[in-house]
Amino acid sequence: xxxxxxxxxxxxxxxxxxxxxxxxxxxxxxxxxxxxxxxxxxxxxxxxxxxxxxxxxxxxxxxxxxxxxxxxxxxxxxxxxxxxxxxxxxxxxxxxxxxxxxxxxxxxxxxxxxxxxxxxxxxxxxxxxxxxxxxxxxxxxxxxxxxxxxxxxxxxxxxxxxxxxxxxxxxxxxxxxxxxxxxxxxxxxxxxxxxxxxx
Amino acid sequence: xxxxxxxxxxxxxxxxxxxxxxxxxxxxxxxxxxxxxxxxxxxxxxxxxxxxxxxxxxxxxxxxxxxxxxxxxxxxxxxxxxxxxxxxxxxxxxxxxxxxxxxxxxxxxxxxxxxxxxxxxxxxxxxxxxxxxxxxxxxxxxxxxxxxxxxxxxxxxxxxxxxxxxxxxxxxxxxxxxxxxxxxxxxxxxxxxxxxx
Numbered sequence: 205x206x207x208x209x210x211x212x213x214x215x216x217x218x219x220x221x222x223x224x225x226x227x228x229x230x231x232x233x234x235x236x237x238x239x240x241x242x243x244x245x246x247x248x249x250x251x252x253x254x255x256x257x258x259x260x261x262x263x264x265x266x267x268x269x270x271x272x273x274x275x276x277x278x279x280x281x282x283x284x285x286x287x288x289x290x291x292x293x294x295x296x297x298x299x300x301x302x303x304x305x306x307x308x309x310x311x312x313x314x315x316x317x318x319x320x321x322x323x324x325x326x327x328x329x330x331x332x333x334x335x336x337x338x339x340x341x342x343x344x345x346x347x348x349x350x351x352x353x354x355x356x357x358x359x360x361x362x363x364x365x366x367x368x369x370x371x372x373x374x375x376x377x378x379x380x381x382x383x384x385x386x387x388x389x390x391x392x393x394x395x396x397x398x399x400x401x402x403x
Numbered sequence: 404x405x406x407x408x409x410x411x412x413x414x415x416x417x418x419x420x421x422x423x424x425x426x427x428x429x430x431x432x433x434x435x436x437x438x439x440x441x442x443x444x445x446x447x448x449x450x451x452x453x454x455x456x457x458x459x460x461x462x463x464x465x466x467x468x469x470x471x472x473x474x475x476x477x478x479x480x481x482x483x484x485x486x487x488x489x490x491x492x493x494x495x496x497x498x499x500x501x502x503x504x505x506x507x508x509x510x511x512x513x514x515x516x517x518x519x520x521x522x523x524x525x526x527x528x529x530x531x532x533x534x535x536x537x538x539x540x541x542x543x544x545x546x547x548x549x550x551x552x553x554x555x556x557x558x559x560x561x562x563x564x565x566x567x568x569x570x571x572x573x574x575x576x577x578x579x580x581x582x583x584x585x586x587x588x589x590x591x592x593x594x595x596x597x598x599x600x
Contacts, residue, residue, distance in 0.1 A: 231425060272424050391560060
C-alpha cells in the first residue's frame with residue numbers, strides 16, 4: 205500500500221494515550237484467554253475488519269473490535285447486547301472466508317533449506333489468515349538464518365488442527381523486491397517452510 | 404455547557420463501546436477485579452525501553468556478554484532478569500559503521516515487549532509499516548536518521564516468532580562511563596533502529 209504519508213513520529217509518547225486504550229488491551233486479554241484464541245485466530249479477527257474501518261481507526265480500536273468479534277463468535281456476548289449497552293452501532297469484523305482446516309497434514313521436523321540457499325516465496329493468495337507478507341510473494345531471496353519449529357498460523361487460525369514447521373529468515377534485495385534502483389538495502393522476512401520453494 | 408467543569412466530557416463512541424464490552428464481561432464474571440489496573444501498571448511502569456537499555460549498556464561494557472547476546476539473545480537477556488511474552492525468541496542485530504539495522508512488523512505490531520515495552524503508536528500505524536520495507540533510506544532520513552549511501556541498511560520484518568532488538572553503536576566520548584550512565588544514553592528509537600546515538 206502506497207501514499208500513506210509521513211510517519212507521525214515522536215521520540216517520547218505515553219504507553220496509553222487514553223484510559224480506554226488500556227481497558228481495550230485488558231479486555232482482549234480476557235476474551236482471548238476465555239475462548240483460547242490462538243495467535244493466528246486473534247490476528248485474523250483484526251484482518252477481517254472492514255478495510256475502511258481498519259485504516260481509519262487507531263490500534264486499540266482494532267484490539268477492541270477483535271475482542272468484541274471473538275466474544276460474539278464464541279458466544280460470550282451477542283452483537284445486540286453490545287449495541288444496546290453502547291447506545292449505538294458496534295462494528296464487528298467480517299466473517300471468516302476460509303474453510304475450517306480439518307486435516308493439517310504432518311509436522312515437518314527437518315528444515316528443507318540451509319543458510320545460503322536460494323528460495324522463492326510461493327505465489328498464492330489464501331482466503332484466510334497467513335503470515336506471508338504479500339510484498340514478497342513470488343520473489344526470490346536467500347536464507348539468512350534458521351529459526352525454530354513453530355505452529356503454522358495459516359492453520360491454527362482456522363480450527364483446532366495444528367502443523368509445525370521450521371521457520372527461516374529470508375534476505376531479499378530491496379531493488380529486486382521493488383524493481384527500483386535503491387542500493388545497499390536488504391529486507392529480511394521471517395517465513396514458514398511451506399511458504400517457500402527452491403529457486 | 405461545554406465550558407462547565409461540573410460535567411465530565413461525554414464519552415466518545417469508542418469509549419462507549421469499550422465500556423459496553425467491559426460491563427458485559429464483568430457481568431459474566433470473566434473480568435477479574437483489578438485486572439485492568441494490573442495491565443496498565445505493568446506496561447506503564449514495569450517493562451519498557453529501560454530494560455533494553457540495560458542490555459545494550461552491558462553489551463558495550465562486557466565483550467563476553469555481548470558475544471553471548473549475539474549468539475543467543477533470549478538467554479543473554481534472561482541473565483538480566485528480562486523475558487516473557489513476545490520475548491521468547493530474541494535475535495539481536497548489531498549496528499556498525501558499515502551496517503544499520505531497523506525493525507518493523509509489516510503485518511501487525513510485533514515488538515520485543517520484555518526489553519522495549521509496548522510499541523509506540525507510529526510503529527503500529529500503516530505509514531511506518533508500509534514504508535520501512537519500501538523505502539527505508541528515505542524514511543529513516545525523514546525521521547531524523549540520515550545515513551550515508553555506503554552504509555548498508557538491513558530491515559528486519561518480524562513476520563514469524565522471532566523478535567528483534569537493535570544493538571546500537573556505542574557513542575564516542577563515553578569512555579569511563581558506568582553501566583548506569585551508559586544505559587541512560589540508550590533511547591527506545593535507537594533500539595528500534597530509527598535513530599543512531
